[in-house]
Amino acid sequence: MPKPDDIEARFKTAGHFTEALKQGQFTLFCQPIVPVASPAIDYKYLEIFVRFLEEEDKLIPPGTFFPILQAHHLTPLLDRWVVREVLRWATAKQGSQPDWHIPRFNINLADDTVCDKDFPAHVRDQLTATKIPPNRLWFEMTAAQMAEFPEAVKHTITNLKALGCPIAVSDFSGAETVAKGYKDAGVQLVKLTGSVVRNIHKSQDALSKLEKLNACCQKLAMLTIAESVEHAETLSVLRKIGVSFAQGFGIALPMSLSQIS
DSSP: OOOHHHHHHHSSSHHHHHHHHHTTOEEEEEEEEEESSOOOOSSOEEEEEEEEHHHHTTSSOTTOHHHHHHHTTOHHHHHHHHHHHHHHHHHHHHHHOTTOOOOEEEEEOOHHHHTOTTHHHHHHHHHHHHOOOGGGEEEEEEHHHHHHOHHHHHHHHHHHHHHTOOEEEEEEOOOHHHHHHHHHHTOOEEEEOHHHHTTTTTOHHHHHHHHHHHHHHHHTTOEEEEOOOOOTTHHHHHHHHTOOEEOSTTTOOOEEGGGOO
16 A cells, blocks of 8 residues: 555645646546525535545555645645636536536635635636636635635635636635625635534534524625534424425435536
């Protein structure tokens, strides 16, 4: 079995990592995000994940490659590849099925990508080349990134929204003032933290907190997504609360993007 040090040696430069991407060592997975109140919609919402094939084949421990990319500041290359590959896949799918409804793709941004001033220009170029509607790409930042990189976040959100791409923030568990900051920054979707969602069946405090988190976001006209839904019956609780969307293993497991019809 390769050791993490061996993987790091292979990915320590942009050239080596770019070659790994060209060789197909990475693949795209996705997990559906479903509307809570009205499941009958004419398009899919999909959160995009990257899988390193050696991890999938259990040749190395899970989660090995991403910290290595972070350490060597290679995550912007990965995120650009994700944008390019998602749009390439959607273009090919649309070409073979003209009546196919293009999904909404939720793409997570790494810290270095949030701080990469040239990333929005890359997205613009890829959208122009593929002619995919920009509102099919959501870009997701974390609550921690919003707090840690305020100036970079402002630049990235402003430029991505100017293209027509919605912005989501994940792992929200804060106060209404924090939510208002998201709204002012241009965020349209807020993911309610899984640490609260997972406990709403066994804790009245968790249920009350989720109700408050959801209410403060929706009062500001931001859509909400419940993360980490582990039980299908949680949907009925989320429906009563008024949460907009949900995702998690209780709804659907991650699958290869190539499996999406």
